Amino acid sequence: MVRSDASLEIDGPEAAPGPRAPVSRATDREGSRSGNPVPEADVAGMFDAITPVYDRMNTLMTLGSDARWRRRAVAETALGPAEAVIDVACGTGKLTALLAGVVGPFGRAEGIDLSPVMIEKASARYRSMVQLRFQVGNALSLPFADGEFDAATIAFGLRNLADFEGGFRELRRVVRPGGRVVCLELSLPRSRTWARVFHGTFRRVAPVAASIIGGRRSAYRYLPDSLDGFPPAERLALLMRSAGLTDVRFWRLSTGVVALHRGTVPD
Numbered sequence: 554m555v556r557s558d559a560s561l562e563i564d565g566p567e568a569a570p571g572p573r574a575p576v577s578r579a580t581d582r583e584g585s586r587s588g589n590p591v592p593e594a595d596v597a598g599m600f601d602a603i604t605p606v607y608d609r610m611n612t613l614m615t616l617g618s619d620a621r622w623r624r625r626a627v628a629e630t631a632l633g634p635a636e637a638v639i640d641v642a643c644g645t646g647k648l649t650a651l652l653a654g655v656v657g658p659f660g661r662a663e664g665i666d667l668s669p670v671m672i673e674k675a676s677a678r679y680r681s682m683v684q685l686r687f688q689v690g691n692a693l694s695l696p697f698a699d700g701e702f703d704a705a706t707i708a709f710g711l712r713n714l715a716d717f718e719g720g721f722r723e724l725r726r727v728v729r730p731g732g733r734v735v736c737l738e739l740s741l742p743r744s745r746t747w748a749r750v751f752h753g754t755f756r757r758v759a760p761v762a763a764s765i766i767g768g769r770r771s772a773y774r775y776l777p778d779s780l781d782g783f784p785p786a787e788r789l790a791l792l793m794r795s796a797g798l799t800d801v802r803f804w805r806l807s808t809g810v811v812a813l814h815r816g817t818v819p820d
């Protein structure tokens with residue numbers, strides 16, 4: 554559960570610390586995982602199952618803050634009219650549609666997601682936006698050419714990928730030199746006490762809230778579990794650098810329960 558309080562402000566910006574660090578395939582020295590251990594087919598099946606309640610659950614669990622986080626992510630893409638953008642792990646397409654609004658009818662916005670049911674919902678919802686297209690696909694092997702986009706985004710999707718750094722590498726690959734890669738993701742606050750309270754509450758409340766609004770409790774156990782061992786914001790910034798992005802910066806949003814990262818594809 555994300556607290557709704559007056560201090561839901563953005564800290565930072567913070568430059569990514571230090572030089573590149575090697576990342577092991579399993580866990581690094583701080584105990585962060587290098588990827589999600591849950592098989593992709595299970596991840597897709599779980600998101601297929603929660604699609605009907607997904608947006609309502611988001612609003613409920615974030616007390617509406619998710620809309621503000623997405624707007625902030627859009628701003629960090631620095632996109633303009635008639636440009637091209639890809640939104641990876643797009644889910645029901647809320648962020649993709651915001652991006653499509655920025656690039657306008659002469660631009661291009663592509664949404665891609667592993668879950669066919671999510672893609673079905675997104676396609677039906679935004680049918681009237683001519684610049685917007687959704688398709689099923691994997692973030693770790695995007696069906697697009699190198700440098701095809703002016704920017705790439707991933708919101709609350711990275712945590713689900715089998716290889717976090719591989720996800721950033723693929724986002725970087727499809728963006729032109731000078732273009733931006735933006736990642737919005739849950740994070741653990743720096744205060745250990747608040748982190749424990751947040752994580753514990755998320756773990757207990759999410760499955761109950763899901764069952765109240767008609768979702769599957771088990772699916773909403775996966776979401777808090779996927780935060781266990783997920784790299785902290787500083788570590789994620791290093792992964793972006795290792796993936797070849799430069800000028801990496803990040804901001805902690807809403808007391809640090811969410812982190813927004815942005816990197817640039819070098820010339």
Ligand SMILES: C[S@@+](CC[C@H](N)C(=O)[O-])C[C@H]1O[C@@H](n2cnc3c(N)ncnc32)[C@H](O)[C@@H]1O
Nearest residue numbers: 600642643644666667668691692708709710713
């Ligand atoms: C928590 S939802 C986020 C959806 C959306 N971006 C948002 O902000 O609401 C995570 C999404 O990631 C998708 N996903 C998980 N693994 C993926 C992968 N390997 N490739 C593409 N999408 C993936 C899931 O199907 C799900 O729709």
